[in-house]
Amino acid sequence: MREIxxxxxxxxxxxxxxxxxxxxxxxxxxxxxxxxxxxxxxxIDRMYEIRRETGVRVEYAVNEKVSMETAAAVAISxxxxxxxxKHVGLNVAADAFMTLAYVGVKAGMVIxxxxxxxxxxxxxxxxxxFYARMALxxxxxxxxxxxxxxxxxxxxxxxxxxxxPCIVRTTTRVNHARGVVRVGEYxxxxxxxxxxxxxxxxxxxxxxxxxVGRRLRVELLNRLKKLEEVTEQSHFQIVKGDGRLGIITxxxxxxYVEDALRDLNITDKVKVLKLGMTFPLPKSLIKNxxxxxxxxxxVEELEPYLEESIRAIAQEVGWVGKIAGKExxxxxxxxxxxLVRTAISRFWGVSYKPxxxxxxxxxxxSDLPQRPPNLCAGCPHRATYYEIKKVFGAEALYPTDIGCYxxxxxxxxxxxxxxxxxxxxxxxxxGFSIAQDRPVVAFIGDSTxxxxxxxxxxxxxxxxxxxxLVILDNSTTAMTGHQPHPAASMTREGLCKPKxxxxxxxxxxxxxxxxxxxxxxVKKTIDTIASIYDDLKREAGVYVVISRSPCPLLExxxxxxxxxxxxxxxxxxxxxxxxxxxxxxxxFYRENNKVQINRLFCIGCTVCAQICRSIKPVRIDSx
Amino acid sequence: MEKKDMLRMFFxxxxxxxVLLATRLIGEASLLxxxxxSMSEVHGMAQRGGxxxxxxxxxxRASNVIGEGEADVMVAFEPLEALxxxxxxxxxxxxxxxxxxxxxxxxxxxxSKYPPLNDIMTILSREVxxxxxxxxxxxxxxxxSEQAVNVVLVGxxxxxxxxxxxxxxxxxxxxxxAIELIVPQKLLQVNxxxxxxxxxxSKKSNAGK
Numbered sequence: 001m002r003e004i005x006x007x008x009x010x011x012x013x014x015x016x017x018x019x020x021x022x023x024x025x026x027x028x029x030x031x032x033x034x035x036x037x038x039x040x041x042x043x044i045d046r047m048y049e050i051r052r053e054t055g056v057r058v059e060y061a062v063n064e065k066v067s068m069e070t071a072a073a074v075a076i077s078x079x080x081x082x083x084x085x086k087h088v089g090l091n092v093a094a095d096a097f098m099t100l101a102y103v104g105v106k107a108g109m110v111i112x113x114x115x116x117x118x119x120x121x122x123x124x125x126x127x128x129x130f131y132a133r134m135a136l137x138x139x140x141x142x143x144x145x146x147x148x149x150x151x152x153x154x155x156x157x158x159x160x161x162x163x164x165p166c167i168v169r170t171t172t173r174v175n176h177a178r179g180v181v182r183v184g185e186y187x188x189x190x191x192x193x194x195x196x197x198x199x200x201x202x203x204x205x206x207x208x209x210x211x212v213g214r215r216l217r218v219e220l221l222n223r224l225k226k227l228e229e230v231t232e233q234s235h236f237q238i239v240k241g242d243g244r245l246g247i248i249t250x251x252x253x254x255x256y257v258e259d260a261l262r263d264l265n266i267t268d269k270v271k272v273l274k275l276g277m278t279f280p281l282p283k284s285l286i287k288n289x290x291x292x293x294x295x296x297x298x299v300e301e302l303e304p305y306l307e308e309s310i311r312a313i314a315q316e317v318g319w320v321g322k323i324a325g326k327e328x329x330x331x332x333x334x335x336x337x338x339l340v341r342t343a344i345s346r347f348w349g350v351s352y353k354p355x356x357x358x359x360x361x362x363x364x365x366s367d368l369p370q371r372p373p374n375l376c377a378g379c380p381h382r383a384t385y386y387e388i389k390k391v392f393g394a395e396a397l398y399p400t401d402i403g404c405y406x407x408x409x410x411x412x413x414x415x416x417x418x419x420x421x422x423x424x425x426x427x428x429x430x431g432f433s434i435a436q437d438r439p440v441v442a443f444i445g446d447s448t449x450x451x452x453x454x455x456x457x458x459x460x461x462x463x464x465x466x467x468x469l470v471i472l473d474n475s476t477t478a479m480t481g482h483q484p485h486p487a488a489s490m491t492r493e494g495l496c497k498p499k500x501x502x503x504x505x506x507x508x509x510x511x512x513x514x515x516x517x518x519x520x521x522v523k524k525t526i527d528t529i530a531s532i533y534d535d536l537k538r539e540a541g542v543y544v545v546i547s548r549s550p551c552p553l554l555e556x557x558x559x560x561x562x563x564x565x566x567x568x569x570x571x572x573x574x575x576x577x578x579x580x581x582x583x584x585x586x587x588f589y590r591e592n593n594k595v596q597i598n599r600l601f602c603i604g605c606t607v608c609a610q611i612c613r614s615i616k617p618v619r620i621d622s623x
Numbered sequence: 624m625e626k627k628d629m630l631r632m633f634f635x636x637x638x639x640x641x642v643l644l645a646t647r648l649i650g651e652a653s654l655l656x657x658x659x660x661s662m663s664e665v666h667g668m669a670q671r672g673g674x675x676x677x678x679x680x681x682x683x684r685a686s687n688v689i690g691e692g693e694a695d696v697m698v699a700f701e702p703l704e705a706l707x708x709x710x711x712x713x714x715x716x717x718x719x720x721x722x723x724x725x726x727x728x729x730x731x732x733x734x735s736k737y738p739p740l741n742d743i744m745t746i747l748s749r750e751v752x753x754x755x756x757x758x759x760x761x762x763x764x765x766x767x768s769e770q771a772v773n774v775v776l777v778g779x780x781x782x783x784x785x786x787x788x789x790x791x792x793x794x795x796x797x798x799x800x801a802i803e804l805i806v807p808q809k810l811l812q813v814n815x816x817x818x819x820x821x822x823x824x825s826k827k828s829n830a831g832k
Contacts, residue, residue, distance in 0.1 A: 013647075013651055144661070172665075176663060176665065177664075177687055178662035179661040179687070180660065252686065255686035255687075258685040259685050262684075336688045336690035337686055338690035338691055338692065338693060354713065355627075356716070357713060357714050358691055358713050359710055359713060359714065364707065364710060365738065368703065368738065369729050369737060371673060371704075371727040371728075373671035374671055374673075584728075586672060588731065589726070589731035590731065
């Protein structure tokens with residue numbers, strides 16, 4: 001990993017996210033802030049790992065809005081900054097983003113938004129290219145790690161030259177692509193003690209009240225004109241080939257186009273415009289391109305973002321050739337070479353015969369057992385779900401939130417009924433509780449609570465909503481790779497003292513009753529929850545349980561205490577299977593009508609032994 | 624396949640089997656050998672027992688995502704995952720699967736059935752041009768660590784590519800250096816041995832001749 005700092009003027013095999021890190025370092029970035037989110041997380045994670053060597057100040061932010069505002073203030077103070085987020089993170093930061101575009105920055109500021117076509121690990125596949133158009137900020141779209149590196153560097157330059165934050169919009173296949181990157185020179189910062197920025201007071205520029213905003217709005221539009229010249233001239237707008245058939249494309253789609261044309265053997269008939277800067281669009285360039293071809297296919301992932309603009313440009317300049325896009329190129333999910341090949345061959349009637357026929361999909365049995373990700377053996381969330389279900393049953397409504405615990409959705413736990421976004425568990429629990437009579441229990445993780453759960457809690461306290469909020473506190477942001485947060489008591493680097501206490505926040509928000517439980521103690525936890533259920537039935541209000549037990553995956557790595565026991569099933573097991581139905585630990589398996597425990601998976605958490613007499617501990621002899 | 628100017632390889636396994644390290648190893652070896660290489664990985668759920676996929680494309684191609692019917696090589700670390708991803712392959716594909724099964728949770732729970740291993744092998748060998756099954760887990764454990772299944776499979780693939788006369792895939796020598804580059808010092812010996820033993824297996828089976 002240190003290679004990311006030490007390599008100079010050489011070819012390195014890098015993840016797209018690492019290429020962005022390296023480019024930011026070479027660009028003299030002084031401050032990086034982010035809330036983790038797949039597929040962007042490695043940007044902040046790598047930056048954090050090497051922060052001491054680089055002297056860059058790196059902060060895991062509480063949420064994306066906070067990260068953008070903090071990074072903006074640094075850039076406005078004259079030091080370069082970067083913030084990265086997954087696509088939906090920009091929704092959270094959008095309020096800051098839209099007006100930051102008015103105010104602008106002094107030093108270069110780059111915002112990486114990592115889209116996730118095909119929803120590999122997201123709740124939607126929104127197309128964030130529209131954010132650039134809405135805010136009127138320049139946008140770069142790399143196709144490869146090499147381009148991610150080059151464009152991030154260019155984005156810092158353009159940002160600083162025009163006083164505007166720049167977007168680098170990636171997709172999963174760029175962030176998590178690995179490729180050869182030719183890096184340049186990098187020297188670690190010398191004066192690392194202080195960022196040493198400066199801020200000249202100018203409230204009639206920086207305090208955006210309506211009269212200031214009106215002026216900035218006009219400035220924003222004037223700046224847009226200058227940026228249009230930039231994108232017309234940018235060397236990231238690449239025209240290849242000189243055929244009469246035209247393709248306009250961007251990002252990774254350009255790679256699929258290149259390969260598809262080669263497969264179809266029509267590279268010499270086609271002229272391709274690959275746009276590397278996709279906001280503002282280079283109108284003259286597109287006009288000239290249109291006039292040089294007979295027909296145009298727009299190949300882009302997700303929404304017809306380019307297509308609609310190109311149709312508008314064609315109308316404006318009176319070009320009457322055929323333009324096609326989404327009627328040939330799928331709108332949902334990622335593209336790939338076969339999909340693009342099919343689109344091209346259908347649009348222009350080019351035939352294709354592969355060297356080998358594909359294996360037909362129907363030879364794969366359709367009923368193969370699925371392999372969804374699961375809560376780990378020994379995960380305390382599973383214990384909490386067991387205990388809550390014992391008291392509230394399957395009939396209660398369970399709004400949930402974003403984190404490992406969302407995996408509790410799967411049967412047999414089935415402890416998730418509603419989820420749309422970070423923090424939605426709390427506020428929707430409030431809404432559900434006033435709309436119907438069922439008991440409502442909301443689940444939210446520690447990091448997600450701090451990210452977006454607190455306003456919902458305050459709102460529900462204010463309005464006397466009636467539900468139980470369970471904060472599943474495993475002391476880390478587990479899902480995205482164990483990033484620290486303000487209330488965490490351990491990080492990848494060791495144990496630490498929480499800076500913020502979740503119980504203090506909950507109390508200050510005015511929860512009717514707060515209990516802190518350790519879900520590993522099954523009976524005690526069930527008793528506590530049962531008593532809360534009684535109160536909840538009697539009196540409206542927001543009841544809160546903090547279910548606190550550290551993530552065993554991280555704890556084992558940090559504390560390194562050897563496992564002392566594992567569990568096995570004794571000969572009296574009657575095969576009732578309740579443990580499988582109700583606890584469903586992945587260490588359990590069924591064999592000869594009995595349940596067994598895979599000792600390689602069992603971490604000795606003890607929870608199963610508390611619910612079944614046939615499960616017994618076995619001491620591991622220390623060598 | 625050996626006459627083509629590129630090679631698309633698809634790797635699939637279960638979280639914890641080291642799929643991503645295997646493809647990185649091939650990536651680094653290719654870089655050392657001066658072969659154009661790009662990769663794409665699907666991260667995220669690896670630690671929670673989900674499916675992990677990674678693609679390596681060598682030679683004269685721009686994209687690193689492998690669509691249906693496009694994998695020239697598929698290396699599966701687990702038989703069920705080999706079967707699930709079979710539509711990535713074409714009739715001329717080389718397919719390698721590790722034989723040790725990792726049953727999904729629904730199977731261990733008794734709510735669904737793992738297809739009989741024989742059936743899986745029959746389908747795989749019937750549908751593709753070149754199919755090999757290897758007990759990579761035993762080889763790895765003989766090499767000194769069950770964790771080294773990934774490196775055994777890369778060694779096996781390297782030997783097969785040699786047997787098949789493939790001109791794109793990096794040759795043996797580059798892997799020694801690549802292993803040194805990305806494997807932590809204390810695991811170096813075991814992984815070197817695992818690679819060699821995987822490579823030897825490919826010679827024993829006289830594969831591809």
